Amino acid sequence: MTGPSPRLEVRGLSAGYFGAAVVRDLSLTVGAGEVVALLGPNGAGKTTTLRAVSRTIAPMAGTVLLDGRDIGALRPQDIARAGLVHMSERRGVFHGLTVEEHLRLHGLDPALAHRYFPELEPLRSRRAGLLSGGEQQMLGMARALARRPAVLMIDELSKGLAPVIVERLLPVVRRYADESGAAVLLVEQQVQLALETADRGCVLSHGSLAEHDTAANLLARRDVLVSSYLGATAL
Ligand SMILES: Nc1ncnc2c1ncn2[C@@H]1O[C@H](COP(=O)(O)OP(=O)(O)OP(=O)(O)O)[C@@H](O)[C@H]1O
Numbered sequence: 001m002t003g004p005s006p007r008l009e010v011r012g013l014s015a016g017y018f019g020a021a022v023v024r025d026l027s028l029t030v031g032a033g034e035v036v037a038l039l040g041p042n043g044a045g046k047t048t049t050l051r052a053v054s055r056t057i058a059p060m061a062g063t064v065l066l067d068g069r070d071i072g073a074l075r076p077q078d079i080a081r082a083g084l085v086h087m088s089e090r091r092g093v094f095h096g097l098t099v100e101e102h103l104r105l106h107g108l109d110p111a112l113a114h115r116y117f118p119e120l121e122p123l124r125s126r127r128a129g130l131l132s133g134g135e136q137q138m139l140g141m142a143r144a145l146a147r148r149p150a151v152l153m154i155d156e157l158s159k160g161l162a163p164v165i166v167e168r169l170l171p172v173v174r175r176y177a178d179e180s181g182a183a184v185l186l187v188e189q190q191v192q193l194a195l196e197t198a199d200r201g202c203v204l205s206h207g208s209l210a211e212h213d214t215a216a217n218l219l220a221r222r223d224v225l226v227s228s229y230l231g232a233t234a235l
Contacts, residue, residue: 007150011063015052028209035174039191056088066079089156093131099123102139103120110124112148150183151182200215203218211225
């Protein structure tokens with residue numbers, strides 16, 4: 001199954017640690033304006049996949065194409081310049097800097113960030129360390145979106161956050177993809193919320209693709225999802 005022409009194409013990716021592969025021969029695509037949820041139980045290899053795509057770790061095998069261009073030879077900072085932004089679980093927030101300073105780092109335009117998260121405006125002079133977890137996650141996302149990525153990869157937006165905050169953040173991801181035509185690859189443990197946001201879902205199990213379908217079909221096939229998770233409680 002293919003979506004619109006892929007902005008991100010991963011072919012035969014294998015990656016892991018200390019010579020042992022935890023992701024094996026993984027292929028997936030994300031098209032323009034598409035949100036693809038990368039799902040699977042703890043330890044399935046979701047974070048490792050994102051790290052290998054952004055070359056935070058060196059893949060063992062495989063090719064990653066960004067708008068048709070092989071990014072294998074690029075350094076991580078050049079990959080970011082080419083339009084791929086990887087929001088890791090650490091949120092990229094510096095406790096000693098104010099909200100405003102974050103939104104101006106690297107020449108970003110705060111107005112762009114405020115378009116997506118107007119609630120950050122009254123907090124502009126507050127140090128990030130004094131923000132709530134949800135506000136910090138908004139700040140991390142606002143920075144990522146203000147960079148206008150062509151491909152955005154987000155690792156566990158919901159980590160440590162109340163569902164009501166996740167319900168605020170995920171529609172912004174959807175809106176960004178719709179408005180910008182960016183490709184979004186979303187790793188998320190909140191399966192229901194992720195599939196309500198995404199167009200398609202890929203379920204990883206032990207480092208390999210176990211299921212791949214439209215989000216609507218995956219939501220309707222809960223039995224298949226549950227068996228992919230082998231008793232995980234995220235549903
Ligand atoms: N830095 C690391 N060094 C060694 N092994 C690691 C490292 N990071 C992850 N692993 C291992 O790789 C496997 C896949 O981990 P990964 O974090 O990619 O899974 P995940 O699907 O993102 O899980 P979770 O949902 O729990 O975050 C796990 O067995 C994990 O212990």
